[in-house]
Amino acid sequence: MVNVGYSLVNFCREIGYHFENESFLTQALTHASSVYVSKLETYERLEFLGDRVLGLVVSEFLMGRYPNENEGQLSRRLSALVDRENLTSVAADMKLENYIIYGGGAELNDSMQADVVEAVFGAIYCDGGLEPAKKVIEKFICRLSDNAQVPRIDPKTSLQEWAQGKKMGLPSYKEIGKEGPDHQPIFFIQVMLDGFEPKTARGSSKRAAEQAAALKLLNDVTEISDD
Numbered sequence: 001m002v003n004v005g006y007s008l009v010n011f012c013r014e015i016g017y018h019f020e021n022e023s024f025l026t027q028a029l030t031h032a033s034s035v036y037v038s039k040l041e042t043y044e045r046l047e048f049l050g051d052r053v054l055g056l057v058v059s060e061f062l063m064g065r066y067p068n069e070n071e072g073q074l075s076r077r078l079s080a081l082v083d084r085e086n087l088t089s090v091a092a093d094m095k096l097e098n099y100i101i102y103g104g105g106a107e108l109n110d111s112m113q114a115d116v117v118e119a120v121f122g123a124i125y126c127d128g129g130l131e132p133a134k135k136v137i138e139k140f141i142c143r144l145s146d147n148a149q150v151p152r153i154d155p156k157t158s159l160q161e162w163a164q165g166k167k168m169g170l171p172s173y174k175e176i177g178k179e180g181p182d183h184q185p186i187f188f189i190q191v192m193l194d195g196f197e198p199k200t201a202r203g204s205s206k207r208a209a210e211q212a213a214a215l216k217l218l219n220d221v222t223e224i225s226d227d
Helices: 008-015 022-028 044-065 071-081 084-093 110-128 130-140 155-165 206-226
Strands: 172-179 186-192 199-203
Touching: 008 022, 008 130, 022 044, 022 110, 044 071, 044 110, 044 130, 071 155, 084 110, 110 130, 155 206, 172 206, 186 206, 199 206
Parallel strands: none
Antiparallel strands: 172 186, 186 199
């Protein structure tokens, strides 16, 4: 299904790019549920490419925009800018729902629209190269950088970033015990980092126990480094 009242010329006007080969754009807008195309003619391959183009352009932008931030901070900003929620918002800005081609058995949901946004970036790259793709990505994605909600740093990530910053090996985690019934288990996890005493913590899941152990070790290593 697609709203036939909306032409691809209108969409090109929305995004600010005119395709020399319109077939790239048509493919980027076509979902696998359409009865008129084969699997290789849908947006999925262009989505794969567009995801990589998006990551490259946004990474380069962030390095210039935030010159004093480290790799971990830049990675979190990248994740915030290219996450599904943000891409869905961009799809709305592009008025993408008016142009996607899909079959009656499919649902035009946020996930599909986010995927098509990436496919559009891939289509622009195929049609005109990196520079025009960069301009469109900067227009719709990079301008949101200062307002994007950067994910909070969890203890495991903080500990890893601290170790990387000190040119040390990465922390390792080991399950050393488990208690309680299967429906309500308690896990015991030990975290180890070269040069420091291992720390053990418990949690209702392995992830929770790892985070708790990482926090214990992080508190120790930062106290030692501050002395």
